[in-house]
Amino acid sequence: MTISPFVDPQTRRSSVAVDVGGVLVGGGAPVVVQSMTNTDTADVDATVAQVAALHRAGSEIVRITVDRDESAAAVPKIRDRLERLGLDIPLIGDFHYIGHTLLADHPACAEALAKYRINPGNVGFKDKKDRQFIEIIEMAIRYSKPVRIGVNWGSLDQVLLTRLMDENAANGSPLSARDITREAIIQSALHSAALAEETGLARNRIILSAKVSQVQDLIAVYSELARRSDHALHLGLTEAGMGSKGIVASAAAMGIILQAGIGDTIRVSLTPEPGGDRSREVIVAQELLQVMGFRQFVPVVAACPGCGRTTSTVFQQLARTIEDDLRRNMPLWRDKYPGVEGLQVAVMGCIVNGPGESKHADIGISLPGTGESPAAPVFIDGKKAGTLRGPKIAEDFQVMVADYIEKRFGKGE
Numbered sequence: 520m521t522i523s524p525f526v527d528p529q530t531r532r533s534s535v536a537v538d539v540g541g542v543l544v545g546g547g548a549p550v551v552v553q554s555m556t557n558t559d560t561a562d563v564d565a566t567v568a569q570v571a572a573l574h575r576a577g578s579e580i581v582r583i584t585v586d587r588d589e590s591a592a593a594v595p596k597i598r599d600r601l602e603r604l605g606l607d608i609p610l611i612g613d614f615h616y617i618g619h620t621l622l623a624d625h626p627a628c629a630e631a632l633a634k635y636r637i638n639p640g641n642v643g644f645k646d647k648k649d650r651q652f653i654e655i656i657e658m659a660i661r662y663s664k665p666v667r668i669g670v671n672w673g674s675l676d677q678v679l680l681t682r683l684m685d686e687n688a689a690n691g692s693p694l695s696a697r698d699i700t701r702e703a704i705i706q707s708a709l710h711s712a713a714l715a716e717e718t719g720l721a722r723n724r725i726i727l728s729a730k731v732s733q734v735q736d737l738i739a740v741y742s743e744l745a746r747r748s749d750h751a752l753h754l755g756l757t758e759a760g761m762g763s764k765g766i767v768a769s770a771a772a773m774g775i776i777l778q779a780g781i782g783d784t785i786r787v788s789l790t791p792e793p794g795g796d797r798s799r800e801v802i803v804a805q806e807l808l809q810v811m812g813f814r815q816f817v818p819v820v821a822a823c824p825g826c827g828r829t830t831s832t833v834f835q836q837l838a839r840t841i842e843d844d845l846r847r848n849m850p851l852w853r854d855k856y857p858g859v860e861g862l863q864v865a866v867m868g869c870i871v872n873g874p875g876e877s878k879h880a881d882i883g884i885s886l887p888g889t890g891e892s893p894a895a896p897v898f899i900d901g902k903k904a905g906t907l908r909g910p911k912i913a914e915d916f917q918v919m920v921a922d923y924i925e926k927r928f929g930k931g932e
Contacts, residue, residue: 528777528778528779528780528811528812528813529778529779529780530780531547531780532745532749532752532780532781533547533749534546534749534750534751534752534783535722535723535725535749535750535751536548536723536751537665537723537724537725537726537751538665538723539551539580539609539611539633539634539665539726540580540608540609540610540633540634541607541609542579542580542609544726544751544753544783544784545726545750545751545752545783545784546751546783548783549813549814550777550782550783550784550785550808550813550814551579551580551783551784551785552577552578552579552580552784552785552786552801552804552805552808553578553579553580553581553582553611553753553784553785553786553804554573554576554578554580554581554582554786554797554798554800554801554804555581555582555583555584555613555786555788556569556570556573556581556582556583556584556797557569557791557797559590560583560584560585560586560590560593560594560597561587561589561590561592561593562593563593563596563597563600566583566593566597567597567600567601567604569797570583570597570601570606570608570610571601571604571606572796572797572798573797573798573801574606574608575798575850576798576801576802577801577802577805577816577849578608578798578801579608579609580608580609580611580633580634580784581608581609581610581611582610582611582612582613582636582786583597583610583611583612583613584613585612585613585614585618585621585628585632586613586614586615586616586617587617587621588621588624588625591621591622591624591625591628592625592627592628594610594612594625594627594628594631594632595627595628595630595631597610597631598610598631609633609634610631610632610633611632611633611634611635611636611667612628612632612634612635612636613636614635614636614637614638614642614655615638615641615642616641616642616643618635618637618642618651618655619642619643619651619652619654619655619658622635622654622655622658623654623658629658629661629662629664630662632664633664633665634664634665634666634667634726635655635658635659635664635665635666635667636666636667636669637652637655637666637667637668637669637711638669638670638671638674639652639668639670639676639707639708639710639711640670640671640674640675640676640707641674642655645678648676649714652711652714652715653714653718656714656715656718656719656720657718657719659720659724660718660719660720664724665723665724665725665726666715666720666724666725666726667725667726667727667728667753668708668711668712668715668725668726668727668728669727669728669730669753670704670707670708670711670727670728670729670730671730671731671757672700672704672730672731672732672736673730673732673757673758675700675703675704675707676703676707679703679706679707679710680699680700680703683699683702683703683706684696684699687699697736701731701736701739701740701743704729704731704740705729705740705743705744705747708727708728708729708744708748709727709744709747709748712725712727712748712750722750725750725751726750726751726752726753726783726784727744727748727750727751727752727753728752728753728754728755729741729744730755730756730757731756731757732756732757732758732759734756734768734771734772737754737756737772737773737776738772738775738776741754741776741781741782742776742779742781745779745781751783751784752781752782752783752784753782753783753784753785753786754773754776754777754781754782754784754785754786755769755773755785755786755787755788756768756769756772756773756787756788757788758788758790759787759788759789759790760789760790761789761790761791761792762789762792765787765788765789765790766787766789766803769787769788769789769803769807770803770807773785773787773807774807774811777807777808777811777813778811785804785807785808786800786804787800787801787803787804787807788800789803802846805817815860815861816849816860817845817846817849817860818845818859818860818861818862818863818864819862819863819864820838820841820842820845820864820865820866821863821864821865821866821867821876821880821883822834822835822838822865822866822867822868823867823868823869823872823873823876825868826869827889828868828869828871828888828889828890829868829869829888829889830888830889831868831886831887831888831889833868833886833912833913834866834867834868834886835868836913837866837884837886837913837916837917838866840913840917841864841866841916841917841920844917845862845864852924852928855929855930856924856925856928856929856930857928857930858928859924859928862881862882862924862927862928863879863880863881864880864881864882864883864920865877865879865880865882865883865884865898866883866884866886866916867883867884867885867886868886868888869885869886869887869888869889869891870885870887870888870891871888873885873886873888874896874898877896877897877898878898878901878902879901880898881899881900881923881927882897882898882899882900882919882920882923883897883898884896884897884898884907884912884916885898886912893908894906894907894908895907895908895912895916897916897919899919899923904919
């Protein structure tokens with residue numbers, strides 16, 4: 520019998536490394552997770568609280584909106600407040616329309632930010648476009664800041680798009696409008712990067728992104744952009760949507776691109792539910808990288824989906840409790856228990872796959888299914904370590920997990 524070779528992720532695309540406030544993006548560094556606040560940046564208290572929450576959830580870079588004088592004036596205050604809280608997280612300034620003016624009028628803001636984000640489609644119009652773009656680049660050079668040139672097809676340079684459409688119409692075998700729009704996005708990013716370098720911004724201070732809202736467009740645009748450039752690339756499906764739709768769309772698009780070795784930093788742009796937690800997008804980004812095997816952020820909890828054998832909900836409740844407990848404790852455990860993010864826990868609901876899955880995990884429990892003996896064997900490092908019985912099986916297993924973490928990952932070992 521001939522066994523076909525298995526397909527692993529392609530070798531990471533070689534890109535130029537960019538230092539963003541101490542976080543390395545590109546150059547072979549692990550894919551970085553970032554997020555963005557949705558507070559009014561002028562509200563210092565609210566913005567600090569949300570940046571802190573995003574950071575605790577695992578965001579390594581956080582972008583904030585800088586849209587007017589009040590928000591620009593608040594940026595250094597936000598930076599100072601975060602530092603007093605002991606939070607060393609790079610802040611990215613998101614500029615549109617008047618970024619050149621805000622950076623010039625608020626030097627403390629220009630200094631406090633770790634990176635500037637520019638959208639070449641709305642940095643200026645007609646004769647002002649290149650001039651105002653260059654002014655922002657010159658500010659980045661003055662303050663030694665990197666820049667993300669972030670093209671978005673919702674605000675694409677219409678002059679460039681019109682020119683490409685006209686040229687295409689004159690072609691004997693014209694491409695579709697969708698293909699031309701994709702090409703315009705790529706050319707906008709590459710032209711802006713070239714202009715930034717001509718102005719004097721070093722190549723290792725430039726990150727590119729090309730945001731679209733459809734999965735196939737994102738795959739096509741980034742595949743081609745990666746082929747034409749060695750700049751570090753930021754991935755993200757813009758306007759991905761709310762709930763499961765946004766999660767599925769983002770995972771489908773970025774999963775394919777990441778599998779192809781493309782991408783140096785990602786954001787999952789989810790529309791939050793009313794009153795929902797903004798940090799959800801951070802968790803989804805981490806889970807995407809983790810399930811694909813690119814990074815480890817939190818211990819993995821394997822749990823069976825349930826069937827007619829598992830009419831009890833004990834295993835579901837225990838799996839959720841363990842998972843929530845692990846994620847809640849990770850900010851403290853990263854220092855206290857080095858390597859704990861690689862832990863694998865199994866919470867299974869019956870005897871069919873329970874013992875086997877538990878043996879594969881570092882520590883696992885096989886709870887009794889419908890009609891089974893009211894006993895729950897626990898396996899540690901592949902060997903049976905004991906059997907739990909009685910009404911406190913869940914609580915007893917939680918104690919065993921905590922004890923296992925202390926013994927295996929504690930610095931006193």
